[in-house]
Amino acid sequence: MTEKDILFNNPQQVVDFAFDDAVADVFPDMIRRSVPGYETVISLLGVLAEQYAQPNTKVYDLGCSLGVATLSMHRQTRTLGLKHICVDNSEAMVKRCTSRLKRHMPDADLTVLCDNIEDIEINNASLVVVNFTLQFLAPESRLSLLKNIYNGLLPNGALVLSEKLIFEDDAENQSQIKWHHAFKSANGYSDLEISQKRVAIENVMIPDSVETHQLRVQQAGFKESYQWFQAFNFASLIAIKSST
Numbered sequence: 001m002t003e004k005d006i007l008f009n010n011p012q013q014v015v016d017f018a019f020d021d022a023v024a025d026v027f028p029d030m031i032r033r034s035v036p037g038y039e040t041v042i043s044l045l046g047v048l049a050e051q052y053a054q055p056n057t058k059v060y061d062l063g064c065s066l067g068v069a070t071l072s073m074h075r076q077t078r079t080l081g082l083k084h085i086c087v088d089n090s091e092a093m094v095k096r097c098t099s100r101l102k103r104h105m106p107d108a109d110l111t112v113l114c115d116n117i118e119d120i121e122i123n124n125a126s127l128v129v130v131n132f133t134l135q136f137l138a139p140e141s142r143l144s145l146l147k148n149i150y151n152g153l154l155p156n157g158a159l160v161l162s163e164k165l166i167f168e169d170d171a172e173n174q175s176q177i178k179w180h181h182a183f184k185s186a187n188g189y190s191d192l193e194i195s196q197k198r199v200a201i202e203n204v205m206i207p208d209s210v211e212t213h214q215l216r217v218q219q220a221g222f223k224e225s226y227q228w229f230q231a232f233n234f235a236s237l238i239a240i241k242s243s244t
């Protein structure tokens, strides 16, 4: 059973957030109560996977955490010969991801790598998912990852990129932050938990605006991209590599 996230419920000397064992143990509860629309995104990733996965190709899940996106994509695709490649640089996540996915998709062709997503080779890919992870890379490294993804995708392949957003209009930005705070309160987090988590994460997670993401995917080479999902300040884009 999933443990409840109480990591920030006592007053503490807050240190930078890390995806360590303590976080990995409570991660399903933490992300469900912190990211509006998370479960919907996960479920709809499976629908998108069935649209874009091509036979005998690779599907990458970059920053896979516990592998929930991969499991959803595996369960909702009938495409033959798919190789699932999950990558995360947290040993705590990779250990749990490997045992969960081996249990829940025993017949799948699955590789789980403990590595930096900036260092891996991407090839023969029909779908690459970067679900709430690009925001943890240094902003100046983000374009080079997207270029690597673009180059590793086959024609008609897709990148799905989900992220927390900031908004260029200050009034909207403030409202979205307020609504996100209200979402977390409604899910049982106290004001102390919310503010301590914010301090822990503000140096390690740097969100961009949707305009920045759109520009960056175009700079990476994608000519076609759409925002297909938004819940408050969390959104998901899809970028499709053209057939020629």
Ligand SMILES: C[S@@+](CC[C@H](N)C(=O)[O-])C[C@H]1O[C@@H](n2cnc3c(N)ncnc32)[C@H](O)[C@@H]1O
Pocket (backbone or CB within 6 Å): 019, 031, 062, 063, 064, 065, 066, 067, 068, 069, 087, 088, 089, 090, 093, 115, 116, 117, 118, 130, 131, 132, 133, 136, 137
């Ligand atoms: C918010 S979680 C992603 C959630 C996951 N994609 C899902 O859908 O459940 C971010 C993950 O990215 C991983 N991560 C952050 N930076 C990374 C990097 N440079 N290389 C590999 N993994 C990274 C973290 O360890 C963490 O597990």
